[in-house]
Ligand SMILES: O=C(COP(=O)(O)O)N(O)CCCOP(=O)(O)O
């Protein structure tokens with residue numbers, strides 16, 4: 001059933017487990033993710049960035065938002081696990097409005113690169129509009145470095161826990177993404193992974209809302225190895241160690257954004273299949289090979305974060 005993201009996350013926050021939020025850009029990833037969540041009897045959050053909406057709408061953002069709502073609802077309304085659709089990194093007003101209008105469960109207003117007062121003002125404005133439409137809201141405090149299609153930031157700026165308390169109280173935001181040292185993409189850390197667990201603990205104590213970890217892919221070595229065996233160049237790729245993720249969940253992270261791990265799994269499956277099947281040109285077969293690896297990663301992450309069986 002199609003639900004509000006807040007319902008999934010409030011339960012997770014109470015019971016101290018986490019739910020991955022899987023990014024989708026097309027039908028194949030969504031099918032693989034849904035199959036994995038159904039097999040694991042887990043609550044499901046799928047999310048689309050602004051880049052994904054532009055891609056699916058072939059440049060038209062209202063068509064793109066509607067495409068994802070129609071596709072997700074078509075399946076969500078016929079399954080007995082909770083499914084939510086979230087706008088990830090809503091930086092532009094028109095994308096946020098397009099998502100609310102189309103029927104997204106929740107939206108992120110990402111004004112984290114603005115000064116604190118401006119982030120607070122913009123978030124408050126979106127919370128008012130979204131809540132009036134029954135849509136829940138995520139916001140971000142501090143900044144993640146790292147690069148993905150449209151989500152680019154120069155450097156890490158860690159969250160100030162005292163500011164987080166004021167921010168949540170004044171905006172009424174439903175869930176918060178505190179920057180604690182992760183970054184987007186496959187090349188997260190130059191040296192050792194370093195997350196600020198103390199800071200995370202304080203943010204949870206002071207805000208008491210469900211928390212979100214962006215840039216949470218682990219860059220799983222088994223899939224990196226397969227992708228490289230069949231021609232990919234992922235040298236230097238490094239993600240969040242799974243033991244660090246576990247610690248984040250114990251300290252109050254409830255939504256774990258996962259995109260890069262699915263991208264690497266898909267390209268590994270696709271490259272392997274194409275090499276091993278040079279005569280193949282049916283997209284249902286070669287895209288199906290990518291889907292298979294995505295579903296494996298999805299099922300492992302649902303299990304690992306503790307939401308398997310929580311549907
Ligand atoms: O936090 C994450 C993903 O983190 P990850 O890279 O560690 O999977 N996200 O919000 C995904 C951002 C995807 O943006 P785009 O579609 O523009 O490339």
Ligand SMILES: [Zn+2]
Nearest residue numbers: 184214215257
């Ligand atoms: Zn993110």
